[in-house]
Amino acid sequence: MAYSKCFFKYCCLTLAAVFLHSLIFAGNVSAALSDAELQDIGTEITTMYRAARGVIAKNQKLINDASKGDKGLSADNVIAATKENYKKATGNDFKMADKSSLKGETQAALLGAIKEVMDNAQPLINEKGKGLKGFLPAIFAKQMGDGFNKLIGGKAYIKLTAPKAYVRNRANRPDKWEENVIEKKFKSASYEKNKVHVEKAKHKGKDAFRLILPEYYKEACLNCHGEPKGAKDITGGKKEGGKLGELGGAISFAIYQ
Ligand code: HEC
Known part of the structure; x- marks a missing residue:
């Protein structure tokens, strides 16, 4: 009887220690x-x-x-x-x-x-x-x-995106958060050029640290993305009618929390 009581106590303490240990150390890497x-x-x-x-x-x-x-x-x-x-x-x-x-x-x-x-x-x-x-x-x-995205195994995410009206490949469409930053911040005249925007926000339903970097059309881009709007570029795609220096895309990055 004495032995089993003692054993029981020992087990409980061990379990508690393991539990506490996992609470402290098993946390998400990025949380730290x-x-x-x-x-x-x-x-x-x-x-x-x-x-x-x-x-x-x-x-x-x-x-x-x-x-x-x-x-x-x-x-x-x-x-x-x-x-x-x-x-x-x-x-x-x-x-x-x-x-x-x-x-x-x-x-x-x-x-x-x-x-x-x-x-x-x-x-x-x-x-x-x-x-x-x-x-x-x-x-x-x-x-x-x-x-x-495949190699990082669900810990982070990266994507090239663009203003919704300029997206050619549907897989590059901005999500709600990206679209909002592009339209409300990057496109606003007072937004500092080339400045990244960072925010704690959801990404694909998960809490994330998000960072997005604006990109602007340079001369070389306009061969395909410039004017006249709708004309064919050398790849057979339709030109966006973009102008020099205009916001043309964004690189979006997330680290899950
Ligand atoms: C030779 C033509 C060509 C040039 C030059 C070019 N692009 Fe593109 N761009 C394309 C095509 C075609 C796509 C669609 C790619 C796909 O189907 O995934 C694209 C896609 C993009 C996208 C992704 C969003 C989307 O539409 O799917 C961005 C952002 C972008 N281009 C920005 C630029 C910038 C900035 C430059 C200059 C530094 C540039 N491009 C130069 C042809 C070009």
């Missing part, structure tokens, strides 16, 4: 991060995302060159050029964080996504005798985002 740390991750991942898309934009002529076979755009080369673009944009070297940290995980997922997309794209972009291949910056960006 400060807002500044979350913003740092979001800023870095969206900057790298944009830097990678810039590599494809810069090599568009080469990619569309029917006279060349191997374009030399291996995953390793695209990742190296992405890091160079990142350095140009931020003034800092891209440094991998500890791989068990959320920052390290998001970095690895983004580089992994670039690698997957570029490995898969090799037969398409290296095909000799074919000019336009449909391998455009926005299409690359969509694939990179899908890859990131």
